Structure formats: structure tokens, C-alpha cells
Amino acid sequence: xxxxxxxxxxxxxxxxxxxxxxxxxxxxxxxxxxxxxxxxxxxxxxxxxxxxxxxxxxxxxxxxxxxxxxxxxxxxxxxxxxxxxxxxxxxxxxxxxxxxxxxxxxxxxxxxxxxxxxxxxxxxxxxxxxxxxxxxxxxxxxxxxxxxxxxxxxxxxxxxxxxxxxxxxxxxxxxxxxxxxxxxxxxxxxxxxxxxxxxxxxxxxxxxxxxxxxxxxxxxxxxxxxxxxxxxxxxxxxxxxxxxxxxxxxxxxxxxxxxxxxxxxxxxxxxxx
Amino acid sequence: xxxxxxxxxxxxxxxxxxxxxxxxxxxxxxxxxxxxxxxxxxxxxxxxxxxxxxxxxxxxxxxxxxxxxxxxxxxxxxxxxxxxxxxxxxxxxxxxxxxxxxxxxxxxxxxxxxxxxxxxxxxxxxxxxxxxxxxxxxxxxxxxxxxxxxxxxxxxxxxxxxxxxxxxxxxxxxxxxxxxxxxxxxxxxxxxxxxxxxxxxxxxxxxxxxxxxxxxxxxxxxxxxxxxxxxxxxxxxxxxxxxxxxxxxxxxxxxxxxxxxxxxxxxxxxxxx
Numbered sequence: 001x002x003x004x005x006x007x008x009x010x011x012x013x014x015x016x017x018x019x020x021x022x023x024x025x026x027x028x029x030x031x032x033x034x035x036x037x038x039x040x041x042x043x044x045x046x047x048x049x050x051x052x053x054x055x056x057x058x059x060x061x062x063x064x065x066x067x068x069x070x071x072x073x074x075x076x077x078x079x080x081x082x083x084x085x086x087x088x089x090x091x092x093x094x095x096x097x098x099x100x101x102x103x104x105x106x107x108x109x110x111x112x113x114x115x116x117x118x119x120x121x122x123x124x125x126x127x128x129x130x131x132x133x134x135x136x137x138x139x140x141x142x143x144x145x146x147x148x149x150x151x152x153x154x155x156x157x158x159x160x161x162x163x164x165x166x167x168x169x170x171x172x173x174x175x176x177x178x179x180x181x182x183x184x185x186x187x188x189x190x191x192x193x194x195x196x197x198x199x200x201x202x203x204x205x206x207x208x209x210x211x212x213x214x215x216x217x218x219x220x221x222x223x224x225x226x227x228x229x230x231x232x233x234x235x236x237x238x239x240x241x242x243x244x245x246x247x248x249x250x251x252x253x254x255x256x257x258x259x260x261x262x263x264x265x266x267x268x269x270x271x272x273x
Numbered sequence: 274x275x276x277x278x279x280x281x282x283x284x285x286x287x288x289x290x291x292x293x294x295x296x297x298x299x300x301x302x303x304x305x306x307x308x309x310x311x312x313x314x315x316x317x318x319x320x321x322x323x324x325x326x327x328x329x330x331x332x333x334x335x336x337x338x339x340x341x342x343x344x345x346x347x348x349x350x351x352x353x354x355x356x357x358x359x360x361x362x363x364x365x366x367x368x369x370x371x372x373x374x375x376x377x378x379x380x381x382x383x384x385x386x387x388x389x390x391x392x393x394x395x396x397x398x399x400x401x402x403x404x405x406x407x408x409x410x411x412x413x414x415x416x417x418x419x420x421x422x423x424x425x426x427x428x429x430x431x432x433x434x435x436x437x438x439x440x441x442x443x444x445x446x447x448x449x450x451x452x453x454x455x456x457x458x459x460x461x462x463x464x465x466x467x468x469x470x471x472x473x474x475x476x477x478x479x480x481x482x483x484x485x486x487x488x489x490x491x492x493x494x495x496x497x498x499x500x501x502x503x504x505x506x507x508x509x510x511x512x513x514x515x516x517x518x519x520x521x522x523x524x525x526x527x528x529x530x531x532x533x534x535x536x537x538x539x540x541x542x543x544x545x546x
Contacts, residue, residue, distance in 0.1 A: 022376070024379075060372070060376055060379075062370070062372055062376045062377070062379035062380045062383065063376070063379050065379070065380065065383035065384075065389060066379040066380070066382040066383040066388065066389055067388070067389070068349075068383075068388065068389050068390070069342065069345055069346060069349060072342055072345055073342060076341075076342060094372075096370065096371060096372055096398070096401075097335070097369065098369060098398065099333070099335055099367075099369055100423070100424065100425040100427075100491075101425065101426075101427075103295070103333055103335045103336070104335070106297075106333075106335035106336050106338070106339040107335045107338065107339070109339040110335065110338035110339040110341075111338075115339065115340070115341065116338060116339055116340070116341050117341070125369070125371065125398045125400050125401075126400060126430075126431065127398050127399060127400045127420055127423075127431060127432070128369075128398075128420070128423050128425060128427050128428065129423075129425065129426070129427020129428060129429065129430030129431055129432070130426070130427045130430055131425050131426050131427040132425065132427050133427075147400055147401070150373070150400075150401050150402075151373065152373040152374065152401060152402065152404050152405065153374075153402070153403070153404050154373075154374075154401050154402020154403045154404040154405050154406075155401065155402060156402065157399075157402030157403055157449055158399060158400060158402060158442070158445065158446065158449070159400070159402070161436045161437060161438075161442065161445060162436065162437035163434045163435065163436055163437075163442075164434060164435035164436075165434075169431070169434065169436075169442065172431065172434060173431065176430055176431070218373075
């Protein structure tokens with residue numbers, strides 16, 4: 001999916017919600033455990049309940065890999081199911097990969113091609129530098145989402161270090177990585193818990209989309225994120241995972257997830273005006 | 274495997290060689306393509322040919338993930354096969370993972386437990402800080418190998434940035450992360466292409482094992498690495514991947530791999546004296 005198409009979907013759905021499919025088999029409703037693939041069944045019902053309110057889905061690979069081959073089969077079924085919504089939703093592999101050049105090429109094949117899982121985008125860690133990121137940028141209409149400023153406590157360990165360039169490390173990451181691609185094939189992860197930093201980040205990357213985790217279970221504020229981070233295109237994908245997936249643990253989980261997503265979509269619709 | 278056991282194996286085998294199982298189906302001998310699982314068949318023959326010369330194997334996940342579910346089945350068979358050498362070889366998931374706490378917990382389950390792939394160690398990227406690394410440190414006799422200074426060109430993009438602490442970023446990474454664990458559950462990745470930096474690194478982490486990629490195809494020197502990096506325990510695992518795996522593309526590939534590994538082992542034996 002290209003940038004123009006993504007912006008169009010956001011306008012049509014009046015939403016920039018991304019649902020994080022961090023499906024944890026120990027947290028899904030008990031009655032699903034009888035189905036042949038409980039994780040896929042859960043994802044399918046969440047997708048069906050939220051597809052009109054959501055512009056992106058973001059499975060985090062860790063939750064699938066932790067269940068071994070069966071987990072990856074659940075992911076494969078989920079991605080195949082999302083195929084039928086291909087033109088109306090953006091699908092992100094939250095994988096936080098990155099390795100030496102010849103290895104990142106393999107990851108690109110794994111996550112951005114028909115040979116592996118055919119996602120629209122993958123999250124990538126910047127520590128290993130240019131040759132670890134560039135192989136993901138060579139595929140048309142596919143995106144790299146670079147970790148800039150993350151939503152967790154550990155973000156303060158290194159990302160805010162002051163560097164020789166008289167900047168924070170995350171600013172160096174933004175400034176350097178943005179020269180490796182364009183705002184048509186790169187986005188950045190910026191945690192909602194760092195909303196006050198978005199004003200500064202927008203000075204460095206005014207046109208890039210930002211993927212913003214941390215609203216919901218992690219405590220970030222949607223209004224603040226929009227106030228500081230929105231640009232003319234919208235330019236935001238706001239992720240919520242646990243607050244939507246586990247809105248209820250009962251039979252009504254999908255309906256409750258839909259209501260939670262709808263609340264966020266309504267708030268987004270107001271903030272888009 | 275604990276540190277004492279690892280040191281014992283190194284002494285017994287007179288080797289600190291790690292073979293990187295970065296198996297690329299496009300590079301393995303053609304005759305293997307007729308077997309039911311060519312990648313596993315290749316790995317099995319490489320393992321059989323090198324087990325007496327090698328103290329560690331390190332499959333890089335990218336090469337398996339790029340082949341989808343089938344690739345992960347090949348990896349599963351490889352790990353199961355290595356089970357029978359459990360007490361004589363250390364097995365590393367070169368996965369370069371790292372995410373917010375609850376997600377890194379899932380990765381720990383995926384790579385350091387019977388529920389997923391039961392490796393001895395996993396490589397982890399430091400950018401997301403403490404809560405992204407700590408979940409891997411809670412499992413007895415399992416190890417985290419943190420990226421400090423990598424072997425690729427992109428290492429120069431961020432890892433050498435001078436920080437407010439009047440140090441390079443990779444030094445800050447070493448100094449901070451070493452407080453999160455001990456030299457009995459943490460190691461560091463330091464590229465052989467940065468051998469001259471090892472003297473300095475040894476001042477910061479005198480007792481930690483270092484996993485050193487970049488000897489062989491990437492051009493690093495074994496002698497230099499040992500000169501600057503060896504400590505009283507040895508303290509090094511030197512990885513070679515392509516130079517061993519693809520020593521020959523013909524029927525004699527396993528024998529040629531063995532000879533290549535043997536050359537390295539002999540050189541290591543001399544350097545251990």
C-alpha cells in the first residue's frame with residue numbers, strides 16, 4: 001500500500017486506529033480454546049468486529065513465536081484472512097528486526113514478500129545502522145517503521161542520551177535514518193508516553209507517518225498525541241492492543257472490542273476536524 | 274548451560290569456534306534439494322562434520338524465517354538434532370530481538386524454553402533499554418547476548434557516537450547493560466572487524482564472554498581478536514558462518530566444512546597456549 005492509499009483509507013474510515021494483534025492465548029476467552037486454532041479464531045473475530053473502525057492491524061511477532069510452529073500457523077492464517085481486506089487496511093509486522101545487510105535481506109523476504117508473510121510494513125531497530133535498514137526499503141509499496149522513541153521505561157536508558165551533535169540519540173536516529181528513505185517508504189515509532197516530544201519530532205520529520213503505541217494500557221493520551229503529532233495528512237497511526245483485545249474476557253469479547261475501537265474512532269473523528 | 278560448563282567444553286575441545294548456521298537454500302549443494310528437508314539435511318551434515326571442533330552453533334533466525342513455516346520446521350529439526358549434543362555444545366538463537374517488557378517475555382518463551390525453541394542463549398538489541406532485556410535474564414542457565422559493537426559498516430552510524438558521558442554509545446551500552454545481569458548470564462556481541470576496540474572493551478567487561486562475528490567472510494582477523502579480546506577464561510566465542518558452510522558447493526561440502534573448521538580450531542589451539 002502506498003502513502004496516498006493509506007491517507008485515503010484514513011479519510012474514508014475517519015480513523016487512524018491501528019489494532020495491535022498481540023494475541024496471548026492465556027488471555028483469550030475460554031470458550032475459544034475448543035476451536036481448532038483458538039488464536040486465529042480470536043483474531044478473526046476481532047478483525048470482523050473492528051475492520052470498519054480500523055486502518056491498520058499490527059501483530060507483534062513475539063506473541064506468535066512464543067507458541068512455536070503452531071503460533072506461526074495462527075499468524076499465517078491471520079495474514080491470509082486479512083488478504084480479503086487488502087485494499088482497506090494496512091498490515092504491520094511488529095518484529096523489531098535488524099541485522100547485517102545480507103541478513104536483513106532475508107528478513108525483508110520473510111516479512112515483506114509472498115515467499116514469507118506478505119505484510120505492508122515492518123518495524124526495525126536502528127542500532128546496527130544503515131545496511132541493517134536499507135534492505136527493507138527496496139521493495140515497492142512496502143514500508144520500514146524505524147524505532148525512534150519507544151513507549152517503555154527503558155526508552156530512558158539510551159534514547160535520551162545527549163550526543164556529540166548536541167542532540168538526543170533518538171534525534172540523531174531520526175535525522176540520519178530519514179536520509180535512507182523517504183516519507184513514502186519510512187515511518188517512525190514514537191511512543192504516546194512521550195507525547196510532549198512529538199512537537200520536536202515533527203520539526204525533524206514533518207511529513208513522515210508516525211506509529212504511536214502506548215495509548216490505552218500503557219497510559220498515553222490520544223488528545224495529546226494528536227495535538228503535538230498530527231500533520232496535514234493526519235500522519236499518525238495510533239496503536240491500541242490490550243485495551244481492545246481484552247475489553248472483555250467473556251463471550252461478548254468481540255462486541256466489547258468493537259465498542260472500545262468505536263470509542264477511539266469517534267474521538268479520532270473529532271480530532272481530525 | 275552455565276559458564277563453568279562452557280569453559281570446560283572449550284578446554285576439552287581446544288576450540289572456541291561457533292559455527293553460524295545461516296543456511297541459505299540458494300547456496301547449498303544441489304544434490305541436497307532432493308531430500309525431504311534440504312536445509313535440515315545440510316545442517317545435520319555440517320553439525321556431524323564439525324561437532325568435535327566446535328563449541329557453539331548459532332542459527333540466524335532470518336535465514337529460517339525467510340522460508341516461512343517450512344523454514345521454521347527446518348530450524349525445529351535442527352534444534353532437536355542438537356539435543357543429542359546438549360552437554361557438548363552451546364546453542365545460540367541469533368535473533369536480535371528486544372521489545373517492551375511484556376513482549377520480551379514472550380520472546381524469552383519463544384527462544385529460551387521448551388514451549389518454543391530451547392536455545393541456551395539469544396542475541397538482543399539494546400535500543401529499548403532495561404525492560405526489553407531483563408525478561409531474558411530470569412531463566413536459569415540461559416544467556417542474553419547484547420549487541421554492543423557490530424561487525425557491519427552501519428556500526429559507525431550510531432554505535433560510535435560520543436555521548437554526554439564522554440564515551441561512545443557502545444561503551445554506554447556496555448556500562449549500563451552489565452548492571453542488569455552478571456557475567457554468568459550475559460555476553461556481548463563485538464565484531465571482529467572492530468578488533469582494535471577489544472582492548473578498551475575488556476577494560477569495561479573483563480570477565481564477560483564476547484561473541485565475535487566477522488572473522489572469515491567479513492574479513493576480521495582471528496589473531497588480532499585473541500590478542501585484544503582473550504581473558505583468563507578464554508572469554509571468546511568466535512563465529513564463522515559462510516566461510517565454513519559454503520567452503521564447497523559440491524558433494525564434499527561437509528568434508529570441506531570440516532577442514533575449514535579444523536583450520537580454525539588448530540589456530541585457536543595455538544592461541545590458547
